[in-house]
Amino acid sequence: MELSDQQKAAVTHIGPALVVAGAGSGKTRTLTAKVAHLIDLGYRPERILAITFTNKAADEMKRRLTELTGLAVERFPWVRTYHSACFRILREHCRLLGYEPPLQIYSDYQQQKLIKDLMIRFDMDRKNFYAVRAALSSAKNSGSPDAYMDAHPRIGPVRLRDLFSAYEDELKARNAVDFDNILLKARDLLRDHDGVREDYRAYFSYILVDEYQDTNNLQAELTRLLLGNGNLFCVGDDWQAIYGFRGSNVDHFLGFERSYQGASIFRLEQNYRSADEIVKTANGLIRFNRDRMDKSCFSEQKGGSVAIHEFFSDEEEAGWVADKIEMLHRSGIAYDKMAVLYRTKFCSLPFEQAFRFAGIPYRMLGDKGFFERKEILDINCYLTAAVFPKDDAAFERVLNTPKRGIGPKMVEKLNACRPPGGSLQDAVARAVSGKILSSKIHAGLSALIQLLKDIEPMAPDAAIRTVMDRVDYETHLNQQSKTADEFTTRMENIEQLVYAASTYETLLDYLEEAALVREDKEEADSDEGGLSMATIHASKGLEFHVVFVVGCDENLLPHWKSRESESELQEERRLMYVAMTRAEKFLFLTTADYRKGQYSPASRFIAEVAECLRQ
Numbered sequence: 251m252e253l254s255d256q257q258k259a260a261v262t263h264i265g266p267a268l269v270v271a272g273a274g275s276g277k278t279r280t281l282t283a284k285v286a287h288l289i290d291l292g293y294r295p296e297r298i299l300a301i302t303f304t305n306k307a308a309d310e311m312k313r314r315l316t317e318l319t320g321l322a323v324e325r326f327p328w329v330r331t332y333h334s335a336c337f338r339i340l341r342e343h344c345r346l347l348g349y350e351p352p353l354q355i356y357s358d359y360q361q362q363k364l365i366k367d368l369m370i371r372f373d374m375d376r377k378n379f380y381a382v383r384a385a386l387s388s389a390k391n392s393g394s395p396d397a398y399m400d401a402h403p404r405i406g407p408v409r410l411r412d413l414f415s416a417y418e419d420e421l422k423a424r425n426a427v428d429f430d431n432i433l434l435k436a437r438d439l440l441r442d443h444d445g446v447r448e449d450y451r452a453y454f455s456y457i458l459v460d461e462y463q464d465t466n467n468l469q470a471e472l473t474r475l476l477l478g479n480g481n482l483f484c485v486g487d488d489w490q491a492i493y494g495f496r497g498s499n500v501d502h503f504l505g506f507e508r509s510y511q512g513a514s515i516f517r518l519e520q521n522y523r524s525a526d527e528i529v530k531t532a533n534g535l536i537r538f539n540r541d542r543m544d545k546s547c548f549s550e551q552k553g554g555s556v557a558i559h560e561f562f563s564d565e566e567e568a569g570w571v572a573d574k575i576e577m578l579h580r581s582g583i584a585y586d587k588m589a590v591l592y593r594t595k596f597c598s599l600p601f602e603q604a605f606r607f608a609g610i611p612y613r614m615l616g617d618k619g620f621f622e623r624k625e626i627l628d629i630n631c632y633l634t635a636a637v638f639p640k641d642d643a644a645f646e647r648v649l650n651t652p653k654r655g656i657g658p659k660m661v662e663k664l665n666a667c668r669p670p671g672g673s674l675q676d677a678v679a680r681a682v683s684g685k686i687l688s689s690k691i692h693a694g695l696s697a698l699i700q701l702l703k704d705i706e707p708m709a710p711d712a713a714i715r716t717v718m719d720r721v722d723y724e725t726h727l728n729q730q731s732k733t734a735d736e737f738t739t740r741m742e743n744i745e746q747l748v749y750a751a752s753t754y755e756t757l758l759d760y761l762e763e764a765a766l767v768r769e770d771k772e773e774a775d776s777d778e779g780g781l782s783m784a785t786i787h788a789s790k791g792l793e794f795h796v797v798f799v800v801g802c803d804e805n806l807l808p809h810w811k812s813r814e815s816e817s818e819l820q821e822e823r824r825l826m827y828v829a830m831t832r833a834e835k836f837l838f839l840t841t842a843d844y845r846k847g848q849y850s851p852a853s854r855f856i857a858e859v860a861e862c863l864r865q
């Protein structure tokens with residue numbers, strides 16, 4: 251693999267190091283080359299912990315490593331996300347924290363149900379749901395839930411501390427962790443159990459972390475807890491730190507030299523993606539941020555362009571973008587080399603309408619995560635209920651999916667059969683053996699209990715096919731789908747699920763992975779052709795020949811909620827920077843006076859970019 255001199259210097263250095271990279275500077279290439287170099291030096295691949303930001307990035311890195319080293323993919327068991335690596339550690343030692351193996355990861359769906367039930371118990375208004383979920387998550391990701399709750403004591407009239415402990419008690423009683431707990435509990439384990447910590451410290455010979463600018467406090471602490479010998483290699487771009495809103499803290503990146511005494515700093519400044527005109531303008535924009543590391547990013551490619559266009563309304567803006575795309579397409583640029591990026595999802599509607607009208611094929615990136623789709627959730631709840639019979643949320647979902655004539659009254663009646671400390675599934679098993687149900691319901695429920703027993707030992711793909719077949723899920727899906735197209739798409743999703751599941755040996759292995767890929771939700775899934783439409787967050791890491799950043803209005807980008815705080819405003823500017831640096835050749839920034847019937851002046855970032863273009 252070809253490496254520049256800057257990349258080579260970073261790859262061959264041994265000891266604590268931070269790579270301060272620019273956009274398009276080959277971070278992934280450098281990280282992969284570093285692992286391969288370590289293996290050449292005699293480091294065992296099994297002992298290298300390489301942390302990526304998403305599961306997809308971990309798979310991609312493993313693929314490249316097998317190509318580079320000729321080693322089998324199994325030789326890289328610790329190329330993982332923070333969540334996936336921490337769950338592996340947690341699962342191994344969960345008894346030390348009072349859990350019984352197998353430890354369950356609560357999916358979004360199960361977590362939502364638990365929170366909603368608790369909110370009823372605390373007599374809270376349903377409109378507080380997102381606030382409650384965000385507060386629980388932020389408390390954990392801060393690394394210090396107590397301090398967080400001191401600073402944010404209440405949601406409405408309810409004490410956050412009471413909610414938090416009720417929520418944690420419920421999870422513990424169900425022998426489960428939610429997504430945020432994976433990091434928090436792994437931190438507790440490594441911090442409080444010296445023997446476990448020292449074993450891992452002795453085991454890992456090198457730790458590498460990608461996208462270090464987006465680590466949160468817990469992840470930074472976990473890195474420190476796992477690091478035994480100072481061999482730490484972190485790569486990132488502080489100009490692209492865009493996850494502050496969910497707890498990432500760019501200070502870990504900015505303060506790396508203070509945290510790791512003697513660390514070497516390397517810079518990757520050549521942009522291999524974008525033309526120099528784009529790199530220069532993006533550099534100029536980021537200079538308006540006060541808090542940033544200095545970098546001299548450059549490109550050797552010429553011939554790009556940056557243009558600003560202002561419109562009266564969003565319809566006019568969308569029509570112009572559609573015309574421009576058609577023109578570029580006629581000049582030979584394929585649709586899949588172009589992207590339309592926006593700050594928030596609602597912006598996309600007039601553009602979708604304009605593209606449909608003009609017959610431009612497009613796809614939305616980073617939409618609902620695969621595992622959150624209705625049909626996938628249904629099937630996964632069957633598998634979960636088979637492996638975790640105490641999981642009421644999963645069992646309640648399958649109880650009447652497809653319809654078995656079980657309404658809320660019947661659920662109440664079944665609940666009354668619950669043995670002390672038992673689950674809803676225990677209750678149903680009791681009701682079935684007690685023969686207290688009408689014959690139709692009895693037949694449906696006993697078939698369900700039998701089905702769950704039968705699939706529990708099966709391989710995941712066989713289990714899915716068995717569920718589909720025995721509950722006639724296809725007919726159910728057909729009835730539920732509004733159009734023939736929707737039915738086809740949903741059935742295709744299930745085929746995809748069967749394929750994905752076939753790579754796992756047991757239901758437990760499969761369910762763990764399914765729960766862990768939650769973090770890839772924002773990630774783009776890009777198999778089909780067509781123009782790409784995406785939020786800026788979902789476009790991270792991608793590149794396109796032509797990029798339109800639309801909706802550059804003062805209310806939208808920067809987002810109106812961020813305008814009062816200097817640090818949030820700087821994060822918005824970094825978002826603009828991420829969007830601009832996705833472009834290889836042509837970059838268009840557009841704004842409209844009226845959007846959704848409201849007036850807004852052009853974004854201050856438009857004025858800043860215009861200033862850079864004049865220089």
Ligand SMILES: Nc1ncnc2c1ncn2[C@@H]1O[C@H](COP(=O)(O)OP(=O)(O)OP(=O)(O)O)[C@@H](O)[C@H]1O
Binds near residue numbers: 252272274522791
């Ligand atoms: N030494 C090199 N020589 C030629 N091309 C390179 C080199 N290093 C990286 N590239 C190419 O530059 C492009 C950008 O690389 P990559 O996607 O790894 O950048 P990145 O630093 O992760 O970017 P970003 O953070 O902006 O997403 C890729 O197409 C990659 O193949």
